[in-house]
Amino acid sequence: MAEPKPMSLRDRRRLETRELLVAAAIDSFSVKGFHATSIDDITDQAGTSRATFYAYFDTKDAVLAAVVERMWVEVEDIYAQFGALTDWSASSIGAWLTRFVRAWQMTAARNRVAAEASSAELAKDLPDRYRQLVKIVRSQHQLWAHFTDREADARASMLVLLLQEVLTHHFFEDPEADADLMVQYLTSAARDLLRAQRT
Incomplete structure (x- = not known):
């Protein structure tokens, strides 16, 4: 059986950014609740931009699904x-x-x-x-x-x-x-x- 192909640096960084956004959403939801949390709250917590958020998730509901x-x-x-x-x-x-x-x-x-x-x-x-x-x-x-x-x-x-x-x-x-x-x-x-x- 062939060894799995190692993840590229680009793919690793994309995964890390997605995980960072999910972790920031978890923190924000836990403190403010889902409905009171804005996308800006999530991106501020993650230290990213709204453009970065939308590169990974279409909506706040999509990050909730994650x-x-x-x-x-x-x-x-x-x-x-x-x-x-x-x-x-x-x-x-x-x-x-x-x-x-x-x-x-x-x-x-x-x-x-x-x-x-x-x-x-x-x-x-x-x-x-x-x-x-x-x-x-x-x-x-x-x-x-x-x-x-x-x-x-x-x-x-x-x-x-x-x-x-x-x-x-x-x-x-x-x-x-x-x-x-x-x-x-x-x-x-x-x-x-x-x-x-x-x-």
């Missing part, structure tokens, strides 16, 4: 860490959930603004996005072998829905709640979902 896409890439990366677990012990799941909660803490302001600004778009994509997360969660096939495929899909779906709902509620509605206690409860709930029922 922010939302980044959110999903980060979420998929976190669930991929779950999919890579070699066991479902309390310590393994608890350590993974602790990393998940920390990631949410770092991005909560951005996620809230992006979710509020693009709620219709997010809702439209949610079923496909969740199916992708379920597939990622199930990537360590041998750990799911004690379930039928249908049951494994159902349990992986419940796990994803549980975590997304609880973490969204915690960081958007009740950020002062005890995060360590939440991790403890979620670890227990996850282990129950992943344990085969013996009759």
Whole structure:
């Protein structure tokens, strides 16, 4: 298999500029909210011009779409860490959930603004996005072998829905709640979902 062609300096600079604009948009949205943020706010934060902004994005909505896409890439990366677990012990799941909660803490302001600004778009994509997360969660096939495929899909779906709902509620509605206690409860709930029922 041929080695991938290295990125040219020009392409690297274009990617860096685009990333700079997305990061500036995230910062501006987090502070002012999406609707109150202007394109000038984004370009001032990025240290670029409006012409540079329009070379990469047609509208403020387009940069919001890039922010939302980044959110999903980060979420998929976190669930991929779950999919890579070699066991479902309390310590393994608890350590993974602790990393998940920390990631949410770092991005909560951005996620809230992006979710509020693009709620219709997010809702439209949610079923496909969740199916992708379920597939990622199930990537360590041998750990799911004690379930039928249908049951494994159902349990992986419940796990994803549980975590997304609880973490969204915690960081958007009740950020002062005890995060360590939440991790403890979620670890227990996850282990129950992943344990085969013996009759």
